[in-house]
Amino acid sequence: MIEITVNDRLGKKVRIKCNPNDTIGDLKKLIALQTGTRWDKIVLKKWYTIYKDHITLQDYEIHEGFNFELYYQ
Amino acid sequence: MPREEKKRKRKDSDSSEDERVKHRRSKTPSPSPAKERRQAKSRSASPAGNEGGGGGDFTLSIEETNKLRAQLGMAPLETDDTPKIRDAEDGNLTDKIVNEEGFEFRHRKAENWGDKKKDEGIKEKIEVAKKKREIYAKVLKSKGLADDSSDDEATGWVSKQRQLDEERKKADERAKMLDQMDEEFGVSSVIEEKKKQAKKKDIKKTSQKDKSLTGGLIVGHSKAEFLSGEDQVLVLEDKGVLDEGDEVLVNPNIVDKERTNRNVELKKRKGKEMQEDQLDEWGNPKDRGLLAKYDDELEGQPRERFRLDESGQVDIERERDEAEMRKRLMMAGKTLVDLDDSNKFSRASEYYTQEEMISFRKVKKEKKDKKLRKRGKEKGILKADDLEPIEQGGSSDLGTRGRRRRQDDEEAMDTTSKPRKAEPQAEDGEIEDETPEVDGKWRRTQQQAVDLDALKRVVEREMEEEESDDDLIVGVDLSNVVLDYDAENELQSVLEKARRLKQQPTKSNDIKMEIKEEEEPMEENAEDLAADPDVVMIDSTMEYCRNIGEIRTHGFAGNREDAIDFESEEPVEVKPPKVEDEEKTREKIRRFKEEKKRRQQVEKEMRGGWTEASVNPEDQEAEAEAGLDDEDEEILREMKEFKRSGSDSEEDDGEKEEDDVLGGEIDATKGIGAMLKLAAKKGYLEDANKKRIAGENLDHLKSKNFSKVESAKYDIEEKYTKKLEKMGTTGRGPTQEFCEKKHYKPEVDLSYVDNRGRELDPKDAFRIMSWKFHGKMPGKKQQEKRARQIDQKELLKTYVSSSDTPLGTLSRQRKKQEQLQTPYLVLSGNTSHQNFKKD
Numbered sequence: 001m002i003e004i005t006v007n008d009r010l011g012k013k014v015r016i017k018c019n020p021n022d023t024i025g026d027l028k029k030l031i032a033l034q035t036g037t038r039w040d041k042i043v044l045k046k047w048y049t050i051y052k053d054h055i056t057l058q059d060y061e062i063h064e065g066f067n068f069e070l071y072y073q
Numbered sequence: 074m075p076r077e078e079k080k081r082k083r084k085d086s087d088s089s090e091d092e093r094v095k096h097r098r099s100k101t102p103s104p105s106p107a108k109e110r111r112q113a114k115s116r117s118a119s120p121a122g123n124e125g126g127g128g129g130d131f132t133l134s135i136e137e138t139n140k141l142r143a144q145l146g147m148a149p150l151e152t153d154d155t156p157k158i159r160d161a162e163d164g165n166l167t168d169k170i171v172n173e174e175g176f177e178f179r180h181r182k183a184e185n186w187g188d189k190k191k192d193e194g195i196k197e198k199i200e201v202a203k204k205k206r207e208i209y210a211k212v213l214k215s216k217g218l219a220d221d222s223s224d225d226e227a228t229g230w231v232s233k234q235r236q237l238d239e240e241r242k243k244a245d246e247r248a249k250m251l252d253q254m255d256e257e258f259g260v261s262s263v264i265e266e267k268k269k270q271a272k273k274k275d276i277k278k279t280s281q282k283d284k285s286l287t288g289g290l291i292v293g294h295s296k297a298e299f300l301s302g303e304d305q306v307l308v309l310e311d312k313g314v315l316d317e318g319d320e321v322l323v324n325p326n327i328v329d330k331e332r333t334n335r336n337v338e339l340k341k342r343k344g345k346e347m348q349e350d351q352l353d354e355w356g357n358p359k360d361r362g363l364l365a366k367y368d369d370e371l372e373g374q375p376r377e378r379f380r381l382d383e384s385g386q387v388d389i390e391r392e393r394d395e396a397e398m399r400k401r402l403m404m405a406g407k408t409l410v411d412l413d414d415s416n417k418f419s420r421a422s423e424y425y426t427q428e429e430m431i432s433f434r435k436v437k438k439e440k441k442d443k444k445l446r447k448r449g450k451e452k453g454i455l456k457a458d459d460l461e462p463i464e465q466g467g468s469s470d471l472g473t474r475g476r477r478r479r480q481d482d483e484e485a486m487d488t489t490s491k492p493r494k495a496e497p498q499a500e501d502g503e504i505e506d507e508t509p510e511v512d513g514k515w516r517r518t519q520q521q522a523v524d525l526d527a528l529k530r531v532v533e534r535e536m537e538e539e540e541s542d543d544d545l546i547v548g549v550d551l552s553n554v555v556l557d558y559d560a561e562n563e564l565q566s567v568l569e570k571a572r573r574l575k576q577q578p579t580k581s582n583d584i585k586m587e588i589k590e591e592e593e594p595m596e597e598n599a600e601d602l603a604a605d606p607d608v609v610m611i612d613s614t615m616e617y618c619r620n621i622g623e624i625r626t627h628g629f630a631g632n633r634e635d636a637i638d639f640e641s642e643e644p645v646e647v648k649p650p651k652v653e654d655e656e657k658t659r660e661k662i663r664r665f666k667e668e669k670k671r672r673q674q675v676e677k678e679m680r681g682g683w684t685e686a687s688v689n690p691e692d693q694e695a696e697a698e699a700g701l702d703d704e705d706e707e708i709l710r711e712m713k714e715f716k717r718s719g720s721d722s723e724e725d726d727g728e729k730e731e732d733d734v735l736g737g738e739i740d741a742t743k744g745i746g747a748m749l750k751l752a753a754k755k756g757y758l759e760d761a762n763k764k765r766i767a768g769e770n771l772d773h774l775k776s777k778n779f780s781k782v783e784s785a786k787y788d789i790e791e792k793y794t795k796k797l798e799k800m801g802t803t804g805r806g807p808t809q810e811f812c813e814k815k816h817y818k819p820e821v822d823l824s825y826v827d828n829r830g831r832e833l834d835p836k837d838a839f840r841i842m843s844w845k846f847h848g849k850m851p852g853k854k855q856q857e858k859r860a861r862q863i864d865q866k867e868l869l870k871t872y873v874s875s876s877d878t879p880l881g882t883l884s885r886q887r888k889k890q891e892q893l894q895t896p897y898l899v900l901s902g903n904t905s906h907q908n909f910k911k912d
Contacts, residue, residue, distance in 0.1 A: 015132030
């Protein structure tokens, strides 16, 4: 179980607990629940790297304390 | 991709604040030590709730997230029950297994190299100590010399000896037993015989082994090889099995040597026949014989052999003697030179050796004291140079009688052994004989000195006591010996000098008397000649005066108004007396002679010592003339005498003479004009027309104490100028301007011309001259530019006027009209009808 941060830079900053073997899609859903937007409207980025939904966090090597940029599409 | 080591250092770009806040809020089950530390740091902050919270952070607890996840249909969060870091259970027990995010990592602590090194050092020390212990143990075990228990050795030795004895005894007993047995068997006699034979054989062998074995064999080398006398081992030469012939004994070393020599010779022979081949070791030519080239092929390699006699011996004495003889013959006229150059050439030292120092000493020239020498030679002065230096070193025997005897013989002294002997010991205890002990060089002189002193005392004694000759040491005949005392010589020389000086006036007197007598007739002649005005008399005084600068020319030419004509006066003055009375003249001559004598005496006095300042006018004059040369002095005086003899007043003439030399003084009492003239002459007046030094006057900068450096003068002119300088003149006299050229003021008008022919103004001229001087002209371009400028200038000069024709006809016309005063000009060539006027 890792805890990652998702920051909007517009006021929304959320910490999410999740498993490393969860997919990005699952993570997005969790984020959606917490932030109040729809999960398919969310884009998680790191600079210009867009994280795809079907790949697990472990594969992305997302570790504890990772920081995502929250964008909306 | 899972990595073995995970770097926990890499953090997101999250601010540290977030981190801290996160840790504050989150309840991670088992945080890593780093995290724990951080948590411990930030524990001061208030523990805020998980959800929401200040700062805009939004996080849920695990239960809530699980609820959410259940909603979504996801598996609940995985939590770690196992501790993150635990010890390894197998393998390296020191390793730690870190459990992070589902992965297990085995962590092994890194080796501490510092500790490693320390361990190694300690190990080394331990080893060294160990070795030391071993060595000491070994050393301590062995016996020292002092510890050597001779008893043990002795006992050991004794026991050994005993054993040997026992064995011998046993052996003897056994032998006896055997003999008995033999006797019993009856074989003893045979055995005895055999024994005898064996004994004989042994004896033979030991003494004549060689003979029996090697008798009659051939030795395959020349006898010369064995001359050295050393033992050499000879072996049988290889021979074919079926070959017949005698055995040949050979020393393999010598064989090899021979082979190499042969090869060397062959190689040499391959080329031309070398000169060295022809010569023997003694330098004599080798005799080869005819067609020596083919000897090897025809006869085979030459091999010297000799045969041993029956006993196996050979007589090489003969060879040896022959060799010796040969050697002696060869070396008779030759000398061996050691090629080792160590003796000849030694490394030169950087400093002078004693020998070299001695060689530098200059040989002193012997003094040229001829008189002394003569005296000495007659009587045989013994000087230091005549003596031989006594040998230095311990080899010389300083105190031997025989040596002394030899010396005495050389000096031609009578010697008696007794007094000689007596000398060192007792001379009435008066004289210290230094000779035998002192290791001085000039022992002989010392001896002599001693003898002299002895002599003196002896003489005294004789005088006093009149003793017999026995006590005297005067066995020495000193009649031939003259001692050379330097002090004496000096004294004598000084005395002689004084004597000479005393004699001088008398001598000089005599000489002068002679001169006088000679001169008298000469003077008479001179008088006659002087009377004749046409004759030019060249006199030393005249020359001298000329040099001074007053009289420039001979005869009566030049500025002779001021000068006194000695010649002119003489005849004037001398004549009347001649005319008058002969007696008078004779008297005068006598007087003159007397005067001369007197004069000469005065002169001598002056010469001998200091000149006294005398009050008499005559003496003053004499003194005044003392500065002149001696010869001139004489003659001048003579002249004076003549004058005196002739004229009545002596003083006036003297004064006149002096004044005339410097120039006649103008009588200032006559008038202002005369006074002015006198003043001017003396230099009191400044000439207005006199030129002043224009420009800088650097006299104050010139050195005042300037002394000229003497440089060698080779030219006679230079030498003459040098002499004149010494006298204080330049030989030219005072310079005077050309009196006839006083008003000459030359106009200098230098005009410079270009290479083209133009006249140059001074600026350009200077420029061109400076180019020439420095040898540097401006470059081509510059020169061209200049040329162009010049051309332009020229053009400007020949400026074509706009208003006029190039030739300037209009202006010329005008001018002509002016000249002619007509308004018109007639242009025809014929100018006869010039003035056309309207009638």
